Amino acid sequence: MKVQADSLVKVFDREVLNVTFQVEGKRIALLGPNGSGKTTFLSILSSILKPTKGELKVNGVVPYREREKAVKMISFQFEKPRFLFNMKVKDLVSFLEKEYGCDTSLIPREIYPLYLSGLSSGQTQLVQAVSVMCSESEVKVFDEPFSHLDVNVESKLRKAMLSLDSDTIVTTHVPEEAEWMGDVIVVLQDGRLKWYGTVEELYRGDIYEVYYRGKLRLDALCDFGNVALVKGDEDLLSSLVKKGEIVGFKRAGVRKLYTCS
Numbered sequence: 190m191k192v193q194a195d196s197l198v199k200v201f202d203r204e205v206l207n208v209t210f211q212v213e214g215k216r217i218a219l220l221g222p223n224g225s226g227k228t229t230f231l232s233i234l235s236s237i238l239k240p241t242k243g244e245l246k247v248n249g250v251v252p253y254r255e256r257e258k259a260v261k262m263i264s265f266q267f268e269k270p271r272f273l274f275n276m277k278v279k280d281l282v283s284f285l286e287k288e289y290g291c292d293t294s295l296i297p298r299e300i301y302p303l304y305l306s307g308l309s310s311g312q313t314q315l316v317q318a319v320s321v322m323c324s325e326s327e328v329k330v331f332d333e334p335f336s337h338l339d340v341n342v343e344s345k346l347r348k349a350m351l352s353l354d355s356d357t358i359v360t361t362h363v364p365e366e367a368e369w370m371g372d373v374i375v376v377l378q379d380g381r382l383k384w385y386g387t388v389e390e391l392y393r394g395d396i397y398e399v400y401y402r403g404k405l406r407l408d409a410l411c412d413f414g415n416v417a418l419v420k421g422d423e424d425l426l427s428s429l430v431k432k433g434e435i436v437g438f439k440r441a442g443v444r445k446l447y448t449c450s
């Protein structure tokens with residue numbers, strides 16, 4: 190999939206998005222803190238919103254101008270877990286299975302008798318994600334798909350999403366999630382582009398994330414508490430793991446784009 194944002198600007202009472210980038214990849218992760226413009230970007234992509242200026246294209250289609258094509262090409266899971274229609278879960282499951290022949294096994298059988306309106310936020314989010322995964326759209330968009338899920342459900346859903354044949358766009362504010370879910374990462378901050386590129390590009394360099402407990406006895410470039418960024422020497426870090434002074438380490442990814450106190 191190819192996503193092109195060309196001087197894409199959205200102004201509400203103030204400018205909340207102003208980005209230019211072009212990325213190509215099977216899995217795009219859009220990462221940014223709260224209020225950084227992720228949902229605004231996706232709302233333009235889903236033709237809910239029109240940009241104030243500029244243009245956004247997905248595989249050459251401008252969604253808010255070519256709605257018919259966009260609706261066929263892209264399906265969405267929105268951030269707020271809520272269905273705009275109501276039926277029993279089991280009826281939705283049998284519809285998804287009959288209509289799309291898809292695997293709905295992530296949806297627990299215990300919730301089959303319930304109405305969609307009676308599901309918890311996490312259950313709603315899961316059923317929504319499965320519905321999007323079942324769709325035949327070539328691009329599947331998930332806005333913070335794990336925000337209400339427990340760790341078990343999250344890991345099952347993540348695995349299912351990673352095994353999809355179609356292209357995906359996932360938003361998150363969790364750096365690790367972006368690294369897991371994206372082969373290309375776009376980082377937003379305050380509506381501006383902070384960084385974009387492939388995960389391979391992100392991992393280049395000699396900065397390591399060091400995981401520790403208690404007190405860190407290394408000079409850190411940045412300390413997030415239990416995770417610190419350290420200019421690295423792999424042999425030294427391995428020896429510290431053996432001595433039990435740190436828990437582990439890996440080459441730094443998204444975290445090195447953030448400043449910390």
Ligand SMILES: Nc1ncnc2c1ncn2[C@@H]1O[C@H](COP(=O)(O)OP(=O)(O)OP(=O)(O)O)[C@@H](O)[C@H]1O
Nearest residue numbers: 201202205221222223224225226227228229230362
């Ligand atoms: N309809 C609106 N009217 C006015 N301001 C808005 C509107 N929608 C979003 N904003 C503002 O735009 C900015 C970006 O919001 P957006 O929802 O795109 O961020 P986000 O990155 O998705 O945040 P989060 O991770 O918290 O969901 C925020 O400051 C928000 O207050």
